[in-house]
Amino acid sequence: MLQISQISVWLSSLVLRLSNLKFFLLTGNEQLGSKIQSTSAPVEEHQEPPKSCIYRPLLRPQDNFIRLLSLHAGKPGEPLSAQLVVRRFRETRLPPSFEALSYVWGDAVTSHFMFINEVRIPIQRNLFEALQHIRSENRSRTLWVDAICINQDDDAERSQQVSIMGDIYTKADHVISWLGPATPKSALGMDVLKFLFGELDITSQALWVNRAEGFKSLLRQPEQRSHMIRDALNDILSREYFRRIWIVQENALASSMTLQVGFLKLSWTKGIMTQRAICRIKFAVISPSWEAAGLGDIDFRPLLEILEQNMMVTRRAMGKSCTNITILDQAFDLRYRKATDRRDMLFALRSMIPEDMREDLVVDYTKSVEEVYDGFFREIEKAYVREMESVEELERERVEFVKSERQSTGYRGGW
Secondary structure (H helix, E strand, O other), X not given: OHHHHHHHHHHHHHHHHHHHHHHHXXXXXXXXXXXXXXXXXXXXXXXXXXXXXXXXXXXXXXXXXXXXXXXXXXXXXXXXXXXXXXXXXXXXXXXXOOEEEEOOOOOOOOOEEEXXXXXXXXXXXXXXXXXXXXXXXXXXXXXXXXXXXXXXXXXXXXXXXXXXXXXXXXXXXXXXXXEEOOOOOHHHHHHHHHHHHOOOOOOOOOXXXXXXXXXXXXXXXXXXXXXHHHHHHHHHHOOHHHHOOHHHHHHHOOOEEEEEEOOEEEEEEOOHHHHHHHHHHHHHHOOHHHHHOOOOOOOOHHHHHHHHHHHHHHHHHOOOOOOOXXXXXXXXXXXXXXXXOOOHHHHOOHHHOOHHHOOOOOOOOOOOHHHHHHHHXXXXXXXXXXXXXXXXXXXXXXXXXXXXXXXXXXXOOXX
């Protein structure tokens, strides 16, 4: 009987333990669920490691080491992840290949995150959006990004790295200019810019002339009325990006560039393509068609400053003059001046241009405004052809210069 009693007590104890275990499992699951939910809590409640933990001191500043960010492939919306590596910047035989990001830092609040060297690091919203949009879905992309590749908490390193930023943007294979997310107006704005940057032969299809079909046909389309074009271009050109001083250097020194708004892109290279874009924009802006469409108040100056600075750097590098002013430059710079007679806007320029360029710009008030402008634009066509021939010659010299430099230094990279 004693054994049976002991067994009964043991069974009662076992039942009690099983009940306690069931209670523990139930409450434990609830606690575990609460813990899982807590990982999705707002980022402000998450205790992040200090950003400085991803940095090791650059070896010797005089050797010009830089950090590069290898942005891992990923689909839109997936977490950003990357590897931060150190590379010798001045290496001549095997220099690092990378792209440089040009962007506005924006709001200082670090409200977004990415993983760098498997560490969760806070970053600013504009940088987060830029990396989300430029990330490739199928390959890593090697970038130089100032906010990440420079330890911003180390003043000595920051000073040294900023001092070589010009070289960094010069040596980059490509510069990505991030303007920000797209709006409903952005696509049309980028399309018009692509038209102005395009490969259309403007000497055979004078898009800037009132009677021509090139640019005028764009304005005729019902769904692309002039006010829509104006709003779309202003959506691109009035962005904060174009107001920042650093972006002038970053784009002026670039060998090739991509202007990116959301997933919309406009790409070009220095030299011929840059000069063509300058001419086409100025041609369009001073045309009667442009003004008649009510587009005269669109401010292209921030974009033109970047393009012209890039051409100036190219010319200076080849020992060419940077001060040649063309008839197109004069007409563009003086376009805001007023005259009672529209023809005087051109006649007043005649004495300021070389004599060999005055053939088609004769002061003759018996001609209509359109006839006067036709003659003027014939002169501009000639000036354009001469300018492009000059740029083509400059480009040939630049290519030969690069080849000779590579042969003399044993250089085998993509710079």
